[in-house]
Amino acid sequence: MARDTTRRRVLAAATAALPLALAGCRGIAALGSPPKPAADVTVASDAIAVERQLIARYGAVLAAVPGLAPTLRPLLAQHHAHLALLRRRLIVPHGGQPLPASRVTAGGRAPAPGTPGAALGYLRDAEDAAAAALLAHLAAAPPSLAQLLASISASEATHALILGTAARQR
Amino acid sequence: MSAARAEIAALQGALAAEDSAVYGYGVAGAHLTGARRAAALRNWVAHENARDALTGMLAARGAQPVAAAAAYQLPFPVHGAGAAVSLATVLEDRLCAAYLGLVGLANPALRAFGARAARTAALRAAAWRGSTLAFPGLNLPAPVRAAAPAAAGSAAR
Numbered sequence: 001m002a003r004d005t006t007r008r009r010v011l012a013a014a015t016a017a018l019p020l021a022l023a024g025c026r027g028i029a030a031l032g033s034p035p036k037p038a039a040d041v042t043v044a045s046d047a048i049a050v051e052r053q054l055i056a057r058y059g060a061v062l063a064a065v066p067g068l069a070p071t072l073r074p075l076l077a078q079h080h081a082h083l084a085l086l087r088r089r090l091i092v093p094h095g096g097q098p099l100p101a102s103r104v105t106a107g108g109r110a111p112a113p114g115t116p117g118a119a120l121g122y123l124r125d126a127e128d129a130a131a132a133a134l135l136a137h138l139a140a141a142p143p144s145l146a147q148l149l150a151s152i153s154a155s156e157a158t159h160a161l162i163l164g165t166a167a168r169q170r
Numbered sequence: 171m172s173a174a175r176a177e178i179a180a181l182q183g184a185l186a187a188e189d190s191a192v193y194g195y196g197v198a199g200a201h202l203t204g205a206r207r208a209a210a211l212r213n214w215v216a217h218e219n220a221r222d223a224l225t226g227m228l229a230a231r232g233a234q235p236v237a238a239a240a241a242y243q244l245p246f247p248v249h250g251a252g253a254a255v256s257l258a259t260v261l262e263d264r265l266c267a268a269y270l271g272l273v274g275l276a277n278p279a280l281r282a283f284g285a286r287a288a289r290t291a292a293l294r295a296a297a298w299r300g301s302t303l304a305f306p307g308l309n310l311p312a313p314v315r316a317a318a319p320a321a322a323g324s325a326a327r
Contacts, residue, residue: 150288
């Protein structure tokens with residue numbers, strides 16, 4: 001009885017290994033399409049795209065309205081901190097592309113407003129949108145990444161508060 | 171730890187932070203005047219409501235909510251408006267961290283609840299601080315004493 005079970009197991013293992021052995025003969029093509037990235041990779045990539053877009057918008061506003069630098073520089077520095085920490089959550093294979101390039105350039109298209117009040121409102125809206133975009137991934141993220149996203153989203157909500165206050169004072 | 175136990179532990183953590191906020195805002199409000207006193211009073215009421223909500227969530231899970239202490243050790247002495255504002259800031263920073271504990275749970279509803287509450291705490295902390303943090307609730311700054319005691323003294327009472 002025990003022997004019978006063992007024999008069956010060996011047979012099962014051999015059968016299971018057969019496709020692998022065959023695949024080995026056909027080389028790399030047998031691997032088929034690359035596996036879909038894990039949920040946390042997708043979430044971190046999307047969050048990185050959100051941060052890059054915000055940084056691009058801050059850059060455009062600073063170029064158009066340099067007088068806003070004292071207000072904007074501390075907020076921009078925090079976005080660079082967000083980006084750096086999110087990048088550490090992505091393990092990119094050696095020589096691999098960290099991100100699909102298409103998502104990153106989307107923010108560059110709209111020109112930044114040229115007056116201080118409008119520029120502050122533009123960035124406030126961008127911060128609010130980014131805060132919401134990060135929370136949209138909350139359920140899909142592993143626990144520690146979810147906490148990081150919630151913290152960054154909260155940080156962006158506070159940026160929107162500061163920008164809105166600055167806009168009203170003009 | 172089972173999922174249910176983890177939920178209860180995170181909710182108890184948030185409740186403890188709300189309890190100390192209710193106490194702390196009572197102290198801070200006594201040293202503030204005008205708009206800042208009104209803000210402290212608004213937040214005090216909001217934290218009482220949040221404490222009741224968390225108590226209800228714990229009871230619904232069959233857990234005994236941790237009782238509030240009669241008094242709490244303050245992170246620094248509070249004798250003026252400057253220190254009162256610093257205290258309110260620290261209370262909100264700690265709340266933000268406690269609510270991020272809920273975001274670390276598997277339950278999506280509690281994650282969303284925790285994220286909303288963490289955001290609210292971060293907004294209140296930023297309003298008190300007059301500036302923002304890159305990672306509210308994750309990278310807690312050391313409690314800062316009021317920088318300008320002269321200005322704090324003129325605003326107190």
